[in-house]
Amino acid sequence: MIERYEVIEIAQIWTDEFKFKKFLDVEVALLNALANRGHISQEVVTKASEAKINCERIYEIEKETRHDVIAFCSSITEQMPKEFGKFFHFGVTSSDIIDTALMLQIKESLDVIISDYKALLDELYDLALRNKDQVCIGRSHGIWAEPMSFGQKILGHYSEFNRRFAELQEFYNNELTGQISGAVGNYTIVDPELEKEVLTELDLEVEDVSTQIIPRDRIAKLISIFSLYGCALERLAMEIRHLQHSDVAEVFEGFAKGQKGSSTMPHKKNPISS
Numbered sequence: 001m002i003e004r005y006e007v008i009e010i011a012q013i014w015t016d017e018f019k020f021k022k023f024l025d026v027e028v029a030l031l032n033a034l035a036n037r038g039h040i041s042q043e044v045v046t047k048a049s050e051a052k053i054n055c056e057r058i059y060e061i062e063k064e065t066r067h068d069v070i071a072f073c074s075s076i077t078e079q080m081p082k083e084f085g086k087f088f089h090f091g092v093t094s095s096d097i098i099d100t101a102l103m104l105q106i107k108e109s110l111d112v113i114i115s116d117y118k119a120l121l122d123e124l125y126d127l128a129l130r131n132k133d134q135v136c137i138g139r140s141h142g143i144w145a146e147p148m149s150f151g152q153k154i155l156g157h158y159s160e161f162n163r164r165f166a167e168l169q170e171f172y173n174n175e176l177t178g179q180i181s182g183a184v185g186n187y188t189i190v191d192p193e194l195e196k197e198v199l200t201e202l203d204l205e206v207e208d209v210s211t212q213i214i215p216r217d218r219i220a221k222l223i224s225i226f227s228l229y230g231c232a233l234e235r236l237a238m239e240i241r242h243l244q245h246s247d248v249a250e251v252f253e254g255f256a257k258g259q260k261g262s263s264t265m266p267h268k269k270n271p272i273s274s
Contacts, residue, residue, distance in 0.1 A: 009112045013105050020053045022101035023072050026202065027088060030180060030190075033197040034090060044084045051079045069094040091182055091189030099214040100178035103204055106222065107176050114172065117165055124161060128154040136250060142242070157236045164229045171225060175218050178204035185210030237274035244271045 012018060031045045054075055062071035069089075077085030089097070132151035137144055180195040182188045187195075187210070199206050207214055243251035253271045255261075261268035 007112070010109055013108050013112075016055050017053055019101060019105065020055065020058065020072055022104045023069070023097050024048070024051065024053065024076065025104065026097050026100045026178075026180075026198075027073075027076070029198045029201045030090065030092065030194075031087065032201065033194050034087065036197070037194070040087050044080075044087050047080045047084050048076065048088060051076045067094075069097055092180055093183045093212065095213045096180050096182070100180065100199075100202070100204065103176050103178050103214065104202060106219075107172070107204070110168070110172050110176075114165075114168060117161075117168065121158065121162060121165060124154060124158040128152075128158055153239075157232070157239070160232045160235070161229075164225060164232055167225045167228075171222055174205065175221060176204055177207040177214055177218065178202060179207040179210045179214055181207075181210035184212050240274040241271050244274075 028045060028048050031040065031048055034040045035042045035045050057075045058068075058071045061074050062068055065071050065074070073089045077088050080088065128151045130151070131154060132149055134150040135147050136150040136153070138146045138148035138153075178199045179185065180190055180198045181192075182190055192206075195210075196206055240251055240253065242248065244253065252269065253273055255269045260266075261270045261272075
């Protein structure tokens, strides 16, 4: 990510260290479910929870194993007594951990995005109301047409953003799934009831039909929602850029004290955000 456009709260979710922390969250939730059933002692859960994520150690082990999940598991179990470590990663396959952790990363990202998105919607709606009686030139193909309300123009953008928000909320509520089903989703060692208990603790839905991986159409759906959001954002940005043209001069971006629009032309106030 280009640092200038980076959102720190999102960027830290997609580091290797955070990914492995989510791996550990899934593994600990599994151990906790096993402890609740009396299969292992609660001390096993405690020891696993106390383990530290050491990315350098994981990378070092992976050079030999050439398997990221085995390297991760080894880095954790070497911090536990052997009689406890043997229960770590019990009955699950690598993709159970990788894909469920991925959904946790997506969920935490959406927690940030949805909060900010709601603030955007509130701002657009408020802007539309404040300008409902503000008359401006209506255009089609950039050509003067009829007078219109500037608030109506903003409300049109709000409506498009709101449709994407509804889709994002629906995804958040129904499409964030996990799976704890073992190799090829066959529940050879673990069972569906255990899976549900683990995923309930992680606040994820249970995948409809387990296979080796969580179906990628779920991630594709999220990407499609963000693609349409990008279209809505471009339409609004292009409108602001057009209305800020020197020969139109109807709308302007904010320009902070000390901000510069050009390295050679001090009079310029470019629509840099748009």
